[in-house]
Amino acid sequence: MQFKITKEFIEILNSKIEEKDNQWILENVFELHHADIADVLDELSTENAKYVYYLGGDEVQGDILMDLQEENRESLIDTLSTKEIADQIENLDSDDAADILGEFSEDKIQEVISQMDDDEAAEDIVDLLNYDEDTAGGLMQKEFxxxxxxxxxxxxxxxxxxxxxxxxxxxxxxxxxxxxxxxxxxxxxxxxxxxxxxxxxxxxxxxxxxxxxxxxxxxxxxxxxxxxxxxxxxxxxxxxxxxxxxxIDDVVDYLKEEADKDFQLATGISDPLKSDAGIWKISKARLPWLIIGLAGGILGAQVISGFEVSIFEHPELAFFIPLITAMGGNVGVQSSAIVVQSLARGDQNMGGILGKIWKETLVGMLNGILLSLIILGIGTAFGGFDIGLVVSTSLFTVIVVAAIFGTFIPLLLNKYKIDPALATGPFITTLNDVVGLFIYFSIGLFIFSLLK
Amino acid sequence: MQFKITKEFIEILNSKIEEKDNQWILENVFELHHADIADVLDELSTENAKYVYYLGGDEVQGDILMDLQEENRESLIDTLSTKEIADQIENLDSDDAADILGEFSEDKIQEVISQMDDDEAAEDIVDLLNYDEDTAGGLMQKEFxxxxxxxxxxxxxxxxxxxxxxxxxxxxxxxxxxxxxxxxxxxxxxxxxxxxxxxxxxxxxxxxxxxxxxxxxxxxxxxxxxxxxxxxxxxxxxxxxxxxxxxIDDVVDYLKEEADKDFQLATGISDPLKSDAGIWKISKARLPWLIIGLAGGILGAQVISGFEVSIFEHPELAFFIPLITAMGGNVGVQSSAIVVQSLARGDQNMGGILGKIWKETLVGMLNGILLSLIILGIGTAFGGFDIGLVVSTSLFTVIVVAAIFGTFIPLLLNKYKIDPALATGPFITTLNDVVGLFIYFSIGLFIFSLLK
Incomplete structure (x- = not known):
C-alpha cells in the first residue's frame, strides 16, 4: 500500500523532467504523501529537485521542505525569495515554521516575518523563536x-x-x-x-x-x-x-536523534552522516576520533619505550600488551555505558556518585579476580609462573582502575554539562590504554625485581 | 506539577504500611497517576508492595501491573489467583493484556481466559496471542x-x-x-x-x-x-x-528498547540491567564479552609469541603494538556503526553489498594514507626510519582491512538474520586486534629482512 521508491521511477521522472511533462509529474509525484515526495526529491539532482518542487502548491511545498534531508532543504531554500518562504511556511505548524526560520540570520527572519499574510501565525512563530531549541518551549507548537x-x-x-x-x-x-x-x-x-x-x-x-x-x-x-x-x-x-x-511525533524524532547521537559517540563517529554521503565527507567525519586514537597510541609507545630494558630481558611481556589494553578498554566502556544509560533515563541518583564508583569497583574486583585466575594459569603455561603472575596481577589492577575511570568520567562530564556519552567512545578506550600499559609494565618491573 | 518520589515519602509509606493505615495509603498513593504508583511500589519490599497493591481496585491494579519493573511484576503476579489476574487484565487494553498473558504457560493462559467475564475481550486477547511478539500483529490492539x-x-x-x-x-x-x-x-x-x-x-x-x-x-x-x-x-x-x-506510545517503547539494545551491544553489555541491580548480577551480565576479549588477548599473545625473534632483535616493534590494535579497533567499530545504523534505518541498499565494501575501503585508504604519513614521521623520530616505515605501512594495511571487516561482518550477520549491532561491540574489536597484530608483525618481518 505504501509507495516504494525505485531506480526505475527516478529514471522515468528524470526523463519526464527533461521533456517538461508537467502533467505526468503532477499526476505521479504530487499524488504521493509529502514524506514520499521529499524522498523522491532527495534522489534527484539539485536542478531537477527544484524543477519538481516549483510545480507544487504552497501547502505541499512547506510540508516537503520539512521532510527533505537537511542539505537539500538548505540548497532549495537558498533559491526561494523571502515572499515564497513566507507563503510556504504559513501552512506549516508553528513549531516547524520556527525550526526553518531558526536557521536564518536575524535580518532574513525579520524580512520573512514581515511578508507573512497571517499576522497571528507570524506572531506565534516570533514567540517560538525566543525559546532555546533544546527545551519544551523550542519543541512546542502554538496550535492546540x-x-x-x-x-x-x-x-x-x-x-x-x-x-x-x-x-x-x-x-x-x-x-x-x-x-x-x-x-x-x-x-x-x-x-x-x-x-x-x-x-x-x-x-x-x-x-x-x-x-x-x-x-x-x-x-x-x-x-x-x-x-x-x-x-x-x-x-x-x-x-x-x-x-x-x-x-509525540516531535518526541519520537528527538528520541531517534538522541539514540543515533549516543550510538555515534560510543562508536567514534563525530558527525551524523547518511550512508550515501561522499567519501571525503565520511573520511573527515571519522578523522577526529582516529587522531585521538593515534595520539593515544603514540603515548602508549612512549610508555612502553620507557620500559625497553624490561622487554629486552623478558620479551614475553610484549605478548600480553594487547590483552591488557583490550581488557582495560572493554571494562571501561562497559562501566561508562551503564552510567550513561542511567543518566539518560533520568534515574534518581539515590546512592550518589561515590556509591556508584564503589559499586563499579566491586564489580570490577569480582570480574578481575575471575579473569586473573584464568590468565594466571594460561600465562604460566605460556611463559612460566613469573610472567603468569605479572599478567594476572596487572590484569586485575587494570580492570579495577578501568571500572573506576569508566564510572567517574561520565559522571564528571555530566556534572559540567558535557554529554556523558562522549565517555563511552574512543576517548575512554584511549585513556585506559595508556594508563593500563603503565600499570602493566610497572607491575612487571616490580615483580621481576622481587623474583630475581 | 508532577509527583517526585523521595526517600522521605518511601519511609513514611513504609511506616504507614506497618501501622496498617489504609486510609492514608488510599489518599496519598492511589491519588497518584498509575505510572507513579508503580514507581513507588518498585521502591518497596515485595511484601510491602503487595500490601499496597491489594488496596487498589481491579482497574488501577491492571495499569500498575503494566508499569512495574519486570521482576516486581512477575513476583506480584505469582501471588495472584487466576481469577484475580482475569479481573485485572480485563480492564487493560487488549495488547497489554496479551503481553502479560504471553509470559504464562499454555495451561495458565487457558485458565485465566476461561475466568474472564467479558467474552469479547477474551476473544480479542486469544486472537492477539497468535501473533509473533515482534510483528505488527504482536504490537496492535483490538480497540479502535x-x-x-x-x-x-x-x-x-x-x-x-x-x-x-x-x-x-x-x-x-x-x-x-x-x-x-x-x-x-x-x-x-x-x-x-x-x-x-x-x-x-x-x-x-x-x-x-x-x-x-x-x-x-x-x-x-x-x-x-x-x-x-x-x-x-x-x-x-x-x-x-x-x-x-x-x-505511537507502543512504538516509542519499542524505539527506546531498540536504542538501548544497540547501545548495549556496541558497548559489550549482553543483558539490559537497571543501574540498581546487584553486584553479582552486573558481574554476570558483563562477563561473556570480557571472556571473549580475554580469548582474543590470548590469541594475540600467541600471534606475537610467533614473532618473538623479531621483538628480540627490534624491541621497538613492541612499542607500537597498542597503536596498531587501537587503530584497527576504532576503524572497525566506525565502519560497522555506519552500516548498522543504515540497516536499522531501513535505507535502500541501492549500491549493493559490494558497493558498500568498496566505499569503506576507499574511506579506509584515504584515512589510512593520512594517518600513516603522520606516524611515518613520528615513528622515524622514535626508532629510526626502518621502524617508521614498518609502523606506517602496517597501520595503513590494518586500517583498510579493519574498514572492510567492519563493513562486511554486520552485512553478513544481517543476511543470516542475526542482529548486526553485534558487530559494533567487543566482537569486532577483538577480531581486528588479532588480525591487526598478525599484519603488523608480518610486515615488520618482511621489511626488516629487506632492509638488512
Whole structure:
C-alpha cells in the first residue's frame, strides 16, 4: 500500500523532467504523501529537485521542505525569495515554521516575518523563536484546542470547530480558566458522549494533569511523555498559563536523534552522516576520533619505550600488551555505558556518585579476580609462573582502575554539562590504554625485581 | 506539577504500611497517576508492595501491573489467583493484556481466559496471542474506532460513542466497507465540523492511506510511523481487512528498547540491567564479552609469541603494538556503526553489498594514507626510519582491512538474520586486534629482512 521508491521511477521522472511533462509529474509525484515526495526529491539532482518542487502548491511545498534531508532543504531554500518562504511556511505548524526560520540570520527572519499574510501565525512563530531549541518551549507548537471551564458543550464545540482548522492533529482538548491557567484535560471521547448543555466543568479531568514548563529540557519532556504514555502534553509558563503543546511525533524524532547521537559517540563517529554521503565527507567525519586514537597510541609507545630494558630481558611481556589494553578498554566502556544509560533515563541518583564508583569497583574486583585466575594459569603455561603472575596481577589492577575511570568520567562530564556519552567512545578506550600499559609494565618491573 | 518520589515519602509509606493505615495509603498513593504508583511500589519490599497493591481496585491494579519493573511484576503476579489476574487484565487494553498473558504457560493462559467475564475481550486477547511478539500483529490492539462508508454522521457518532467506551485514546477513526476492508481515515476534526446527515463517504480521506500488515516487523512499523509522522496506524490482514491499530506510545517503547539494545551491544553489555541491580548480577551480565576479549588477548599473545625473534632483535616493534590494535579497533567499530545504523534505518541498499565494501575501503585508504604519513614521521623520530616505515605501512594495511571487516561482518550477520549491532561491540574489536597484530608483525618481518 505504501509507495516504494525505485531506480526505475527516478529514471522515468528524470526523463519526464527533461521533456517538461508537467502533467505526468503532477499526476505521479504530487499524488504521493509529502514524506514520499521529499524522498523522491532527495534522489534527484539539485536542478531537477527544484524543477519538481516549483510545480507544487504552497501547502505541499512547506510540508516537503520539512521532510527533505537537511542539505537539500538548505540548497532549495537558498533559491526561494523571502515572499515564497513566507507563503510556504504559513501552512506549516508553528513549531516547524520556527525550526526553518531558526536557521536564518536575524535580518532574513525579520524580512520573512514581515511578508507573512497571517499576522497571528507570524506572531506565534516570533514567540517560538525566543525559546532555546533544546527545551519544551523550542519543541512546542502554538496550535492546540482549548476550552474554558464555564463553557457549555455546544459553545465548546463551536469554538473547537474554529480552532480545529489550524490544528493538524486533534489529540487532547485542554481546559483553562478565564486567565488561561491550565486546569485539566477534556477527552474527545467524553465530548462525543456528552449532552450539549452540559458544562465543561462537569466533564473534564483535573486529576493528575501532566504538563511541562517552557524551560524543561527536551530530555525531561521525552521522559515525561514516555512515562505517562502521553500522545500530547500541554506546555505552561511560570504562572501555569497554557502557552503550547508538544506532540509525540516531535518526541519520537528527538528520541531517534538522541539514540543515533549516543550510538555515534560510543562508536567514534563525530558527525551524523547518511550512508550515501561522499567519501571525503565520511573520511573527515571519522578523522577526529582516529587522531585521538593515534595520539593515544603514540603515548602508549612512549610508555612502553620507557620500559625497553624490561622487554629486552623478558620479551614475553610484549605478548600480553594487547590483552591488557583490550581488557582495560572493554571494562571501561562497559562501566561508562551503564552510567550513561542511567543518566539518560533520568534515574534518581539515590546512592550518589561515590556509591556508584564503589559499586563499579566491586564489580570490577569480582570480574578481575575471575579473569586473573584464568590468565594466571594460561600465562604460566605460556611463559612460566613469573610472567603468569605479572599478567594476572596487572590484569586485575587494570580492570579495577578501568571500572573506576569508566564510572567517574561520565559522571564528571555530566556534572559540567558535557554529554556523558562522549565517555563511552574512543576517548575512554584511549585513556585506559595508556594508563593500563603503565600499570602493566610497572607491575612487571616490580615483580621481576622481587623474583630475581 | 508532577509527583517526585523521595526517600522521605518511601519511609513514611513504609511506616504507614506497618501501622496498617489504609486510609492514608488510599489518599496519598492511589491519588497518584498509575505510572507513579508503580514507581513507588518498585521502591518497596515485595511484601510491602503487595500490601499496597491489594488496596487498589481491579482497574488501577491492571495499569500498575503494566508499569512495574519486570521482576516486581512477575513476583506480584505469582501471588495472584487466576481469577484475580482475569479481573485485572480485563480492564487493560487488549495488547497489554496479551503481553502479560504471553509470559504464562499454555495451561495458565487457558485458565485465566476461561475466568474472564467479558467474552469479547477474551476473544480479542486469544486472537492477539497468535501473533509473533515482534510483528505488527504482536504490537496492535483490538480497540479502535471504525465507521462504515455508507453511514450518515449521526449514526456514526452513535456507534462511535459505544466504541469509545473501550478505546482509551481516540486518535483516528478508520473507515471500512461492509466487508471490513480498510478504505480510509476520518479525522475527528472533520466529524466535529460536519452536519449530522452527511454521509461518511463524503467526509473521509482515502488518499495516501498508510497501513501495515499483521506480519510486518516492529521495525517496519516504527519506520512507517516515524516517516509519515503518524500517531496511530491501522493494521490489516492479507485481504486488507482491518484487524487492529498500533498507537505511537507502543512504538516509542519499542524505539527506546531498540536504542538501548544497540547501545548495549556496541558497548559489550549482553543483558539490559537497571543501574540498581546487584553486584553479582552486573558481574554476570558483563562477563561473556570480557571472556571473549580475554580469548582474543590470548590469541594475540600467541600471534606475537610467533614473532618473538623479531621483538628480540627490534624491541621497538613492541612499542607500537597498542597503536596498531587501537587503530584497527576504532576503524572497525566506525565502519560497522555506519552500516548498522543504515540497516536499522531501513535505507535502500541501492549500491549493493559490494558497493558498500568498496566505499569503506576507499574511506579506509584515504584515512589510512593520512594517518600513516603522520606516524611515518613520528615513528622515524622514535626508532629510526626502518621502524617508521614498518609502523606506517602496517597501520595503513590494518586500517583498510579493519574498514572492510567492519563493513562486511554486520552485512553478513544481517543476511543470516542475526542482529548486526553485534558487530559494533567487543566482537569486532577483538577480531581486528588479532588480525591487526598478525599484519603488523608480518610486515615488520618482511621489511626488516629487506632492509638488512
Amino acid at each position: 484546542l482549548v476550552v474554558q471551564l464555564n463553557w457549555p458543550v455546544n459553545k465548546a464545540i463551536m469554538q473547537l470547530r474554529k480552532q480545529a482548522e489550524d490544528v493538524e492533529r486533534v489529540m487532547n482538548i485542554f481546559v483553562v480558566d478565564e486567565g488561561e491557567h491550565l486546569l485539566g484535560v477534556l477527552s474527545l471521547k467524553r465530548l462525543l458522549i456528552a449532552n450539549s448543555s452540559t458544562k465543561i466543568a462537569e466533564l473534564y479531568n483535573s486529576k493528575n494533569i501532566i504538563s511541562v514548563k517552557t524551560s524543561d529540557s527536551s530530555e525531561q519532556v521525552s521522559n515525561v511523555m514516555e512515562k505517562y504514555d502521553l500522545v500530547s502534553v500541554p506546555v505552561v509558563d511560570y504562572q501555569n498559563k497554557l502557552v503550547g503543546r508538544i506532540t | 474506532l471504525v465507521v462504515q462508508l455508507n453511514w450518515p454522521v449521526n449514526k456514526a457518532i452513535m456507534q462511535l460513542r459505544k466504541q469509545a467506551e473501550d478505546v482509551e485514546r481516540v486518535m483516528n477513526i478508520f473507515v471500512v466497507d461492509e466487508g471490513e476492508h480498510l478504505l480510509g481515515v476520518l479525522s475527528l476534526k472533520r466529524l466535529l465540523i460536519a452536519n449530522s446527515s452527511t454521509k461518511i463517504a463524503e467526509l473521509y480521506n482515502s488518499k495516501n492511506i498508510i497501513s501495515v500488515k499483521t506480519s510486518d516487523s516492529s521495525e517496519q512499523v516504527s519506520n512507517v510511523m516515524e516517516k509519515y509522522d503518524l500517531v496511530s496506524v491501522p493494521v490489516v490482514d492479507y485481504q486488507n481487512k482491518l484487524v487492529g491499530r498500533i498507537t
